[in-house]
Amino acid sequence: xxxxxxxxxxxxxxxxxxxxxxxxxxxxxxxxxxxxxxxxxxxxxxxxxxxxxxxxxxxxxxxxxxxxxxxxxxxxxxxxxxxxxxxxxxxxxxxxxxxxxxxxxxxxxxxxxxxxxxxxxxxxxxxxxxxxxxxxxxxxxxxxxxxxxxxxxxxxxxxxxxxxxxxxxxxxxxxxxxxxxxxxxxxxxxxxxxxxxxxxxxxxxxxxxxxxxxxxxxxxxxxxxxxxxxxxxxxxxxxxxxxxxxxxxxxxxxxxxxxxxxxxxxxxxxxxxxxxxxxxxxxxxxxxxxxxxxxxxxxxxxxxxxxxxxxxxxxxxxxxxxxxxxxxxxxxxxxxxxxxxxxxxxxxxxxxxxxxxxxxxxxxxxxxxxxxxxxxxxxxxxxxxxxxxxxxxxxxxxxxxxxxxxxxxxxxxxxxxxxxxxxxxxxxxxxxxxxxxxxxxxxxxxxxxxxxxxxxxxxxxxxxxxxxxxxxxxxxxxxx
Numbered sequence: 384x385x386x387x388x389x390x391x392x393x394x395x396x397x398x399x400x401x402x403x404x405x406x407x408x409x410x411x412x413x414x415x416x417x418x419x420x421x422x423x424x425x426x427x428x429x430x431x432x433x434x435x436x437x438x439x440x441x442x443x444x445x446x447x448x449x450x451x452x453x454x455x456x457x458x459x460x461x462x463x464x465x466x467x468x469x470x471x472x473x474x475x476x477x478x479x480x481x482x483x484x485x486x487x488x489x490x491x492x493x494x495x496x497x498x499x500x501x502x503x504x505x506x507x508x509x510x511x512x513x514x515x516x517x518x519x520x521x522x523x524x525x526x527x528x529x530x531x532x533x534x535x536x537x538x539x540x541x542x543x544x545x546x547x548x549x550x551x552x553x554x555x556x557x558x559x560x561x562x563x564x565x566x567x568x569x570x571x572x573x574x575x576x577x578x579x580x581x582x583x584x585x586x587x588x589x590x591x592x593x594x595x596x597x598x599x600x601x602x603x604x605x606x607x608x609x610x611x612x613x614x615x616x617x618x619x620x621x622x623x624x625x626x627x628x629x630x631x632x633x634x635x636x637x638x639x640x641x642x643x644x645x646x647x648x649x650x651x652x653x654x655x656x657x658x659x660x661x662x663x664x665x666x667x668x669x670x671x672x673x674x675x676x677x678x679x680x681x682x683x684x685x686x687x688x689x690x691x692x693x694x695x696x697x698x699x700x701x702x703x704x705x706x707x708x709x710x711x712x713x714x715x716x717x718x719x720x721x722x723x724x725x726x727x728x729x730x731x732x733x734x735x736x737x738x739x740x741x742x743x744x745x746x747x748x749x750x751x752x753x754x755x756x757x758x759x760x761x762x763x764x765x766x767x768x769x770x771x772x773x774x775x776x777x778x779x780x781x782x783x784x785x786x787x788x789x790x791x792x793x794x795x796x797x798x799x800x801x802x803x804x805x806x807x808x809x810x811x812x813x814x815x816x817x818x819x820x821x822x823x824x825x826x827x828x829x830x831x832x833x834x835x836x837x838x839x840x841x842x843x844x845x846x847x848x849x850x851x852x853x854x855x856x857x858x859x860x861x862x863x
Contacts, residue, residue: 388439389425396420398448399475406475406516407553410535413511414473418445429466431476434459436466446473453480455520473514481520481539488513488528488546510549517541521557526550531566538574549586554579563588567665570622578616587665589624592617596627596634596855607640607859623668624661637664639858643671646845647680648856653813653844654684658855677845681837688725695724699733705760706737706753706788708746731793734761735785743784750778757788761797802830809840813849 395418398404399411406414418426430437431449438444447466453459457480466474467486476482489512512530521540526532531548538555545552547564554561556574563570565585572579572592581590592599592615599613608620619625625636635658639645647667651659659667667680684690696712699720703712712720720733734757737743748756754774758766766774774787791797806826810818818826826839843849 388427390428392420392423392426395426413533414514417472417511434461438469442469444469444471447471448475451476451478453478455479475516478518479520482517482522484524486526488526489530572617575614581619583622588622590619590622591626594627595629601857603859605860607861624664637856639856644668645856645858646677647671649844649853650681650684652853653809654840655689656812677841678837681840685836691725695721698730701760702734702737705756706743731789734788734792738784738788750775757791761792763800802827809843813844815852
């Protein structure tokens with residue numbers, strides 16, 4: 384087909400979004416961004432007659448678009464050399480035949496990181512420099528060069544080989560064989576009841592699969608290989624990160640290539656009680672492989688706003704319950720007090736301020752009730768008679784409630800409770816159980832003797848029990 388050039392950008396967009404085009408939202412977004420379709424009026428389009436590219440009379444083309452002649456089972460070699468020389472950066476090839484596509488690409492430095500999750504519509508389309516899409520045949524696609532390429536291969540049993548950019552490969556339903564280069568690649572495997580083979584090469588590479596993590600059985604092989612069987616079957620080599628997309632839910636598994644990487648990545652589960660995210664996995668595996676210590680990793684997570692934010696919010700809610708009689712802080716109040724804590728303020732200071740607030744005074748709680756509520760919030764126990772009498776006596780003799788709140792919340796016993804809560808949280812997140820008495824006593828004694836929270840986190844999260852329990856980190860084995 385020969386197009387009357389130039390073609391309006393709206394007509395090109397209509398072709399891309401037509402149901403017959405069978406393109407993912409991520410692929411359409413990448414083409415829109417690459418060709419700037421929302422901001423230009425026209426586009427130079429090369430058509431296809433049979434298997435031959437028809438360039439515009441100008442000799443320049445931005446996109447090759449059309450249906451390659453052939454039926455299911457035919458093998459058709461598509462010569463794209465002239466289109467590549469004409470400057471085309473998008474190749475939208477539709478066909479039921481088995482297409483053979485070769486592009487030489489650019490021997491240039493990669494542009495920027497591509498981090499893509501097509502099912503989540505989160506491909507960084509601004510970084511894509513070349514797009515290749517094919518139909519439902521058993522296609523063989525080879526794209527060389529260092530540019531960032533997005534390949535959407537449609538259905539069929541496809542063989543895909545990319546160059547060394549930060550590439551995104553969307554492999555449709557079928558038994559696919561994907562090999563990528565040295566960039567940070569994302570390979571998206573979709574569908575069910577088929578088998579895929581992925582060799583991700585060097586770089587930090589992500590493989591996405593359909594379904595839940597629990598749908599798959601993992602078998603670790605040699606040469607940094609892992610085999611997954613379940614909803615679909617995949618043999619994956621040299622990847623660093625797996626994502627599992629099950630509707631709106633996304634789960635991950637980090638693939639550690641040595642024990643130091645695994646220890647660093649498990650700290651996410653142990654300290655933050657969640658899967659490691661892709662950026663965190665990439666950063667901290669690189670950090671420990673370059674000589675960084677696990678203590679530094681633990682401290683970074685313990686000092687993070689995420690860890691502090693959850694704990695600070697819980698502490699503020701406890702004080703609101705104790706001093707104001709309501710279950711949780713309102714958003715505005717929580718923001719004020721958690722920001723104070725994040726910027727160096729103490730929990731004792733927060734308790735003192737809340738205790739003398741207008742709302743607290745309006746409750747008109749008795750001195751005894753005031754002290755009893757503080758004991759429950761700060762010490763986790765009922766007030767003993769001697770302690771209750773001591774604090775009530777001080778209030779009767781002129782001490783302010785702010786003074787008493789600061790003293791109780793800032794006491795050594797309150798610090799011991801905070802240590803106890805910290806140990807409990809590590810046992811729950813890393814081991815999925817409550818702390819046994821002996822274990823808790825051991826780690827509490829370590830903290831009392833001057834050990835840091837990082838030391839304790841490394842001890843608990845680094846235990847064999849934690850390694851056996853934490854299933855979102857899998858250690859791969861090298862060549863044996």
